[in-house]
Amino acid sequence: MDMSTRETSNQIHDDASSSMTIKTDDVVPWSYLNHDVISLVMMQLGVIDFLAFSGVCKSWRSVARSNWKTFMTSKPPMLMLILPVGNNDRQCWLVDSEGKEFRTIIPHSAGWGCVGLTCGYLILLRWKTYDFWLVNPITRHELHFPPAPCVSDYVSKITSVLFISPSMSKLVFVILASNQIWFSIENEGGWNFVSSTFDFTFKDLHVFKGRIYSVSNKGHFCELTLEPEPKLTLLKTKSLLDEDVSFRELVSWGENIYVRENLMAYKLDFCEMEWVPFQYTGDENEVAFFLSDLSHGAAAKPESWGSEPGRYVVFEGGGKGRFFIAVQWYFPHECLNVNLLHDA
Template sequence: MCIGTKQKRLKNTKNSDNQEVTSVLDDNMLELIAKRLNVVSFCAFGAVCKRKNEICKRIKEDFQQSIAPLAMFTTKDDMMKTCYLFDMTNGKTMKVTLNNMDGNLLVGCTEGYIIFEKKGGKSVFLVNPLTGHQLPYSISSWIKRYSRPRHDHIIMATDLPSKSNVLLAVSNDVDGWCEYQIYHSGIDGWITDIPDTKDWMDVVVFKNRFYVVTNEAQLGELRIEQLYLKFNWLVVKNTPLNVDSENLKLVVGNNQLFMVDFLAEEYLDIYKIDFDAMEWIKVDDLGDQALFLGGELGSAMRKPGKWGCPSNCVYFIKDSPPRCCLYSMEAKMIDDYPIEGNPTSSDELCSLGWYYPDQCLKINYVESGIE
């Protein structure tokens, strides 16, 4: 009994000492600690108390830029039970088990969450592969598909003035019809179901609005104003002529909206839109930024110099063998990163695209109750 009491007394003293040390650390030291954490630990750090939460808010933008995208792969016969995240900055591969996602259909990625459509297409799940957190949504659609998801794009907006999350689901039908649906958490329901006759190649959220692009480089805008929707096709000068590309992507970076058309070893065309003049401007130099393209998980613009990697280029994921390839602004390969530490020797890996861990910080589900 005496030994047990002594152990308990020592444990309590240690906890008290740790709390005292933590309390005397100034904000600068706590900032240094927070910046060295991974995304999951950063979220936990900010949920400890009001002081640490304020520190995380203050450094969040800089912290996000320090987090490198991860190349995501799965095995062809795995049915999405597991995935593998490759970090090109250190060559390490991490295996992630996706609970309850066996046999579901992959749609894409939004705000750091992988999107799966349940069999039958009546619901979707947004899953954070690092934390396991899930966001389920019931969904309806008149478009019927077989052996592939009903929805080509599902994307979440988290920065709307209403402070509510909005989910946009887009279905491009094989007969040329496009259906889009909006789920608004402010009213806990779907508020529209409007068909259109043009296929959307890509969808992004930029400055509280959804933007879409067709294979002919036509740009559309969807606004959400007090639970009402307004969609229109924009008239933009200097739109590339004679474009018919399924590779067109919309990319948000450096507080700008880009349109990218890339085919490895063939061409790379980048344009940014000037909303004041309503015109596309050709971009030939990305400066300290780089494009991340490839797969089903979305595109992004990042500053890889923060991780010691080259900028002003394209990072593109390839299969057979799985690797991350670097392309110049002339679309020529200049380097590649083989997937080291392949966790499976007998199964063939296939690429899912880039996963962006920092984006999940936009979905804040830990702040309530902080004191």
């Protein structure tokens, strides 16, 4: 190899080495990544990793906030436990579908019991005074409502809904206890009674498409309106669930509302105003029902969620639908999804 050839070869090698060398001054921070790319990555995370993701930097936190509802809606229910961790505190322990854990302390929560769940808020009841404290374990947001006149030591079950009234521009908390319905408006104090002349027992409350509905032990379907005066209106259905059952619950997903009783479910056909038995067809994208001891279940689409032996029991087939059972569930898809109530 002559001198000119050697020089040319060396120059090519130097140029190639130079082109493959990355100067430290040219490294781009993670926060400078394209937001569309960040969003794609974020949507693949579990809820626990999402919380860590949102705390990396201001840019990532901004992406997380703008995609919060979309992300939470896409995630399956999480197992939940409320455990004492000291004389004054309780701990909320959430486990996602991948087995990852999130634990948060609820300070000064001794003397309070968790009696339900609404819009991602734990509903805590103080046993001595019967006032309510709503805490979102993920966002840490809190709401307080005064002692309710229908709650006592003898109340075995409390169901409730939380929503925003457009005319009041405030949050409204509605509870059903001792077969009485009361509601309290945020920061106004006191409770308002919803009178009724019906002689049946109300079993549940549910907000669906901006309306509040209730169902009775006999399957009567009612709509609750608060303005101009609080009242219950009976909605006539062609098929009435005649049998008196001890447990009946309203849940919804997408365009449908269901009434669930134990391991049976019925979907309401609003066009015909008829309750239709829900049949599970085996489609993995079909709606499933999640049962817990918190007097609050939910319907959701399991899609490709994997079951974990020992964590919950699955009943399916035989026309009963699919039911996931656990002591307590937490529903990310309801988190901060406070319904806007339609004007009456």
